[in-house]
Amino acid sequence: MTDTMTLDSYGRLIEPATLKIQRLLPGPIERIWDYLTESDLRRQWLAAGVMGRQPGTSVEFVWRNDELTDPPGQRPADMSEEHRMTCTIIACDAPRRLVITWGEKQTGEVAFELERMGDKVLLTIIHRRVPNHDVLLNVSSGWHAHLDILVARLAGTQPAPHWDHWTGLRAEYERRLPA
Template identity: 60%
Template sequence: MTDLAELDTYGRLTEPTTLTIQRRLPGPIERVWAYLTESDLRRQWLAAGEMEMKAGSAFEFVWRNEELSDPPGKRPDGFAEENRMQSRILEIDPPRKLVFTWGAEGEVSFELAERAGGVLLTVIHRRLPDRATMLNVSAGWHMHLDVLAARLDGVAPEPFWPGWLKLKEEYSRRLPD
C-alpha cells in the first residue's frame, strides 16, 4: 500500500516504454472520477472531450493548455494553441478505472483507490515510442496532474508552460537515455 504522505510525485519507467505516475488527491473518489471523465471538469486540468461511458466508445481530446493557468506562460516553439487527438475507451469500471487509447499507438489508464486521507490516482501511459516523446509525456502528465491537484484543492495552479519546461529538464536527468 502506498503511503500518501510520502508519495513521490515524479513519474517513473515501470517498463522500458511505460511511464507510471501517482498523485494523492483530496476525495471523495467520485469527485476525482468526475474530473477524469466529465469534459467541463477535465478541460480545467487536461483536455476537453465528451466521453460516452462505455467500452468501445470513441472520443476526441482537445487541449488548450493556455487556458489551464493564469498566466499560462509563454508557449514553447513548436506547440500549437490547440491540439486534438482521437481516442477510444478500452475499459471502464466507475469510479475506479478508465483505460483508453492514446492516439493510434499508445494506451493510458487512470486507476483510483481510496486511501486514508484521500484518493490515490495512478496514471499508466504505455507504448511511448521514443525518448523525446517520453520526456514530453512525462513532463506533460506531471504538470497536468499538478494542475488537477490545485483545482481539487481549490487553489490557482502554477503557470503551465514554465512548469512544463522545468519538468521536461528534470525528466531528462531522471529518465534513462
C-alpha cells in the same frame, strides 16, 4: 500515506516504454472520477472532450493549455495553441478504472486507476507503449504538469504557469530518464 508529500511526484519507468505516475488526492473517489470523465471538469486540468463509458466509444480530447493557468507562461515554439487527439475507451469500471487508447493509431494506452485510501484517493496513471525517448519526455512532463494543476484545482489554489512549469519539468525528466 496521509498526504501528497508521501508520494514521489515524479513519474518513473516501470518497463522500458511504460510510465507510471501517481498523486494522492482529496476524495471522495466519485469527485476524482468526475474530474477524469466529465469534459467541463477535465478541461480545467487536462483536456476537454465528451466521453462515453462503453468500450469502443471514441472521445476527442481537445487541449488548450494556454487556458489552463493565468498566466499560461511561455509556450514552447514547437507547441500549438490547440491540440486534438481521438482516443477510444478500452475499459471503464466507474469509479475505479478507465483505460483508453492514446491516439487514433492506438499506438499507446493510458490507464487511470483510482483507489480509496481513507478520505483520500490514490490516482495512478500508467502510460504504455510510449514510442520513443522524445515522446517519453513530453508525456512525462505533460502528465506531471497536468496533475499538478489538478492538485491545485482540488485544493482551491492557484497552479503555477503551465508552460513554464512544463518546460522545467521536461528538463528534469531529461535528467531523470536519460536516453
